[in-house]
Amino acid sequence: MKKKEAVCRLLLFFVIVCLLTGCWDRQEIEDKAYVIGLGLDRSKDEGKIKVTMLLANPEVGSMQGGGGSTEKPREIVSFDANDFIAAKATGNSVISRDISYELLKIIVVSEEYAKDKEFIRKFYDILKDKDIRLDCHLAISKEKASEYFINNQPKMETRPHKYFQFMINHGIENGFIPDSTLFRFFKTLERGTDFFLAMYTTAAMEKNPQIKSEDEYMAGQLDATGELDATQFIGSAVFRNGMMIDKLTGQETRNINILDDSTNIHDILVDIPDPFSDDQLQFAARVMKTESNKVEMDLKGQRPKIFITIPLKIEIISNPSMVNYTEKKNQQIVKKQIAAHIKTLNEKLLKKTQTKFKGVPYPLSMYARKYFGTIQEYKKFNWGKSYQKADIHVKVDVEIVDYGKRIKKPRTVGA
Amino acid sequence: MKQQPGKIGIREYLSIAILMVGSKVTEDTPTALFQKAQNAAWMIPIITAAFTFIPLFLLIKTMSLYQNKNLFSVIQKLLGKYLGFFVCLLIFIINVFSISFDSRTYTTIIRTFYFNRTPIVIIYAILMGVCAYGAKKGIQHIGSVAYLIIYYAVLLLYLAFVLCTQDSSIQSLFPIWGPGKLELLKQSSLNLSLFSEFFLFALIIPSIASYKDFRKGTWIALVYISIQLSVGIIIFICLFDASLKGIGYPFHTAIRFISIGTFFPNIEILFFVIWLMAALIRFTAFLYINALMFGQLFKIKNFEFLIPALATIYLLIGSIPESPYDLSLQLKPILRSVIGPTFLVVSITLWLVALLKGEFKHEKKRGSM
Numbered sequence: 001m002k003k004k005e006a007v008c009r010l011l012l013f014f015v016i017v018c019l020l021t022g023c024w025d026r027q028e029i030e031d032k033a034y035v036i037g038l039g040l041d042r043s044k045d046e047g048k049i050k051v052t053m054l055l056a057n058p059e060v061g062s063m064q065g066g067g068g069s070t071e072k073p074r075e076i077v078s079f080d081a082n083d084f085i086a087a088k089a090t091g092n093s094v095i096s097r098d099i100s101y102e103l104l105k106i107i108v109v110s111e112e113y114a115k116d117k118e119f120i121r122k123f124y125d126i127l128k129d130k131d132i133r134l135d136c137h138l139a140i141s142k143e144k145a146s147e148y149f150i151n152n153q154p155k156m157e158t159r160p161h162k163y164f165q166f167m168i169n170h171g172i173e174n175g176f177i178p179d180s181t182l183f184r185f186f187k188t189l190e191r192g193t194d195f196f197l198a199m200y201t202t203a204a205m206e207k208n209p210q211i212k213s214e215d216e217y218m219a220g221q222l223d224a225t226g227e228l229d230a231t232q233f234i235g236s237a238v239f240r241n242g243m244m245i246d247k248l249t250g251q252e253t254r255n256i257n258i259l260d261d262s263t264n265i266h267d268i269l270v271d272i273p274d275p276f277s278d279d280q281l282q283f284a285a286r287v288m289k290t291e292s293n294k295v296e297m298d299l300k301g302q303r304p305k306i307f308i309t310i311p312l313k314i315e316i317i318s319n320p321s322m323v324n325y326t327e328k329k330n331q332q333i334v335k336k337q338i339a340a341h342i343k344t345l346n347e348k349l350l351k352k353t354q355t356k357f358k359g360v361p362y363p364l365s366m367y368a369r370k371y372f373g374t375i376q377e378y379k380k381f382n383w384g385k386s387y388q389k390a391d392i393h394v395k396v397d398v399e400i401v402d403y404g405k406r407i408k409k410p411r412t413v414g415a
Numbered sequence: 416m417k418q419q420p421g422k423i424g425i426r427e428y429l430s431i432a433i434l435m436v437g438s439k440v441t442e443d444t445p446t447a448l449f450q451k452a453q454n455a456a457w458m459i460p461i462i463t464a465a466f467t468f469i470p471l472f473l474l475i476k477t478m479s480l481y482q483n484k485n486l487f488s489v490i491q492k493l494l495g496k497y498l499g500f501f502v503c504l505l506i507f508i509i510n511v512f513s514i515s516f517d518s519r520t521y522t523t524i525i526r527t528f529y530f531n532r533t534p535i536v537i538i539y540a541i542l543m544g545v546c547a548y549g550a551k552k553g554i555q556h557i558g559s560v561a562y563l564i565i566y567y568a569v570l571l572l573y574l575a576f577v578l579c580t581q582d583s584s585i586q587s588l589f590p591i592w593g594p595g596k597l598e599l600l601k602q603s604s605l606n607l608s609l610f611s612e613f614f615l616f617a618l619i620i621p622s623i624a625s626y627k628d629f630r631k632g633t634w635i636a637l638v639y640i641s642i643q644l645s646v647g648i649i650i651f652i653c654l655f656d657a658s659l660k661g662i663g664y665p666f667h668t669a670i671r672f673i674s675i676g677t678f679f680p681n682i683e684i685l686f687f688v689i690w691l692m693a694a695l696i697r698f699t700a701f702l703y704i705n706a707l708m709f710g711q712l713f714k715i716k717n718f719e720f721l722i723p724a725l726a727t728i729y730l731l732i733g734s735i736p737e738s739p740y741d742l743s744l745q746l747k748p749i750l751r752s753v754i755g756p757t758f759l760v761v762s763i764t765l766w767l768v769a770l771l772k773g774e775f776k777h778e779k780k781r782g783s784m
Binding site: 019024025127133134169183189190192363367369373374376 | 453454527528529530531532533534537541582584586587589590591592593594595655656657658660661668671672674677680681
């Protein structure tokens, strides 16, 4: 009797094991083609889009000790389609494996298509798709997305998923590009009070670019030469209600990132005009933002007043005018200079958003909410309108944590 | 403490209660509340819990007169044979729909987020099959399993919440009163169904080791669950802000979004497994209580044998709605608006009848003797 029972139980186990395969959702890694980057362009056909898929080859670089695969690390395919979800099926007429968006890292939309009214209608499909994760990033390319992926040929990180992951993460840490995840995109869109910044990128360098200060470039303007990949990630595209309206340079994007507490900006390196020199020298500084901004608002009255306090920790790295920072007086001068410099940069930028964009490109409206008791009152206040005529004051709290390693001037010969 | 055979202690009872009611935070309840009260939705569970306190207190008071009897026998005793039968039947029918719709919701979640291609019937059948197997084992087994996984379930839930805070902003909670104070009170009173499961626990009183355990467990569970629900909704509001109104199942959307650093992205499977176990316990307990009701109603002693048949019926009822939209936008709101008032009326009536019949006086006399 006991034997029979044991056999029955064993059989039951075998039956249960069958369930482990996941029934209809059984997936074979061998059988999957993972799309890492998705490009969207306007199609020549009315109402259609051009979809570009960047597929990663999982065999390359995954084996330790460099396995024997000689296959290319990626495959790119572009075609016209109605939307990018059904395109998965169409793509299978070219790609041998089952196409999946599960590991999608970046969606690149060409600037031309992002300025189209049609764009947001097609783009909303992302929320319907079950594969796409909302931590995927949105980027705007200067050229066509299909050309962008082809011209983007990383020399060191040939595996596309690693390349985009590193490029985006370091760009966000430096503050050159905004943290433009789809999650933030749709959140901003649904909130309907602020604008959204998407990262700006290109793989086509401008002809005869100007030489500018370290962060004033747009993507494609940096004249980098050597043996390298032409792709540049710097600057951002401004979206109003899901439509691109303008661009911001790397410097402006950085300032917005400093103003925006919801992004994860580490420490950034900047050049600041040196107050001790007459011939426009600049010293380098490391700016660290460890605390949140303080925002206070006075929303009663005709013109709302907004006071923003930015606490910054600064480390002075270079000293081109050879000033002696051990003197208290010099310390005060440099402190004032940094505060004034950052203050004017920010106020100028916010003025630009008020007059040119007519909206704020980061969630500043969130701070206004606590001054209202109910949603009705808040809606009546109409943030979008009120912001344009608001009086904005920026104050920078500078704390200099380090004045550099060297104190003394080098001795000049013959003096 | 020695355990009596076939009975559950306070910790098992608490685990079942938390898994049954507390898991509401992981399905579509936050969204439903957000649509009603926008960013003040997190207050509703707390206000509703305060509202629920009154009928629940009256019910517990009435039940204390008849220790070791369950809700249905008390109803039949107090309201008479015929009226009592109809009231019990009503409660049973409401619960049939409640368990069917809820299990369908869970099936939809599993299918939408994890098993896209598997037919819904198969997932549903496996879910109900497992629950029926568990329910047939009896309340003591359910209690032990619930106690086994309760710590994992609660810990992982809070881990998910903590990870969610990385991308959220507390300002989303403002304007603090949302649609207005009056509206909040109104919505809270309309959402009494949030804690209606507590009334069902009065059915398993005879299986709980002592009446004191039941009373104490119920209050602890009510306070804890209202807080957990409230915290969950706060987290979701801070994370999703206004887009929460369009997200059907915020918990599952959130766990697909969060990651532990850059090295561990896509960690939803960790939460999914435990969530699934919690869901199984929830329906197992639900199924058991339903079978108990049915047995009590039609005087069937070995009601455990009914469980597979009942599970099949629930599966069939749950399969009727064509799309999840019908379910969460049309059918569930109707059910929710019925459940709350029903339990309110039933418990107050029971207490009134007991009072009029002078049962409380008898009790006192008995106590003094």
